[in-house]
Amino acid sequence: MAKPRLGVFKFSSCDGCQLSILDAEEELLALLDKVELGDFLEASSASAGAPYDVALVEGSISTPEEVERIVRIRKETKMLVALGACATAGGLQALRNWSRLGLVEPAVYPEPEVARALEKVLPASDFVAVDFELRGCPVSKAQLLQFFASAVKGAKPRFPTSAVCFECKRAGNVCLVVAGGTPCLGPVTASGCGALCPSLGRGCYGCFGPSDDVNLDSYASWLTAHGVDRQTIELLLKGANSQSPEFRKWVEKNG
Secondary structure (H helix, E strand, O other): OOEEEEEEEEEEEEOOOHHHHHHHHHHHHHHHHEEEEEEEEEEEEEEEEEEEEEEEOOEEOOOOHHHHHHHHHHHHEEEEEEEHHHHOOOOOHHHHHOOOOHHHHHHHHHHHHHOOOOOOOOOOHHHHOOOEEEOOOOOHHHHHHHHHHHHHHHOOOOOOEEEEEHHHHHOOOOOOHHHOOOOHHHHHOOOOOHHHHOOOOOOOOOOOOOOOOOHHHHHHHHHHOOOOOOOHHHHOOOOOOOHHHHHHHHHHHHH
16 A cells, blocks of 8 residues: 655744654654655655645744645645644734734834735634644644554544643642642643643643633633732733634633
8 A cells, every 4th residue: 555645834833843743753763664755844855745645734824825825735635734833723923913913014024015924823724624733832742643643544543632730630740820829821721741831830831722621711710819910811821822712712802
């Protein structure tokens, strides 16, 4: 049987999720025995071209050219996977959505009139059908390998969507919110990072986006009752996943 062809494509991003693939190193070499690498410019300038069985898309869509390219890639692949917070929820560059493009461009470009940008930075799913999402900023190496193992077999992987708090409990972490009053998005953020920040004594930044049981109104009320002001909560939600529906709606309503 022919090997499935894999394409990895970058849009507006920092390349961190592509580097997470390369960080797999030995596991990646084993994967390449089972798939044909069609395109992956971060790893090789060689290109076998379309069609693809699986296309991994990193980055958000922020220019008219990127809209055209994501539509083309969607047509050329059987399975399109949004890779990381930028591709699934706009990423950090989507923070400009909370302002006006006309105010942001002069602060970034010496000649803003030559810039070609969309009014809003948006995830891939706003323009094309996405078959699967791998969340995180960056994505988890363990989840990447699990995805590849499933995709090679033609199966759909299943990842936990419960809150980071569950990972903290399994790690034996003392709750930063209850014990120390530290603002933390762990109760409303999907697990997948291994509770990295709380394990190092820092509140969760919400890198994996909303969990499957988000009640932001209730949690925000609890935080404010324990001395955390609304502006701090808003700034926490305005992170890599600020354009996820649950986080965005709360900020729009309360910001």
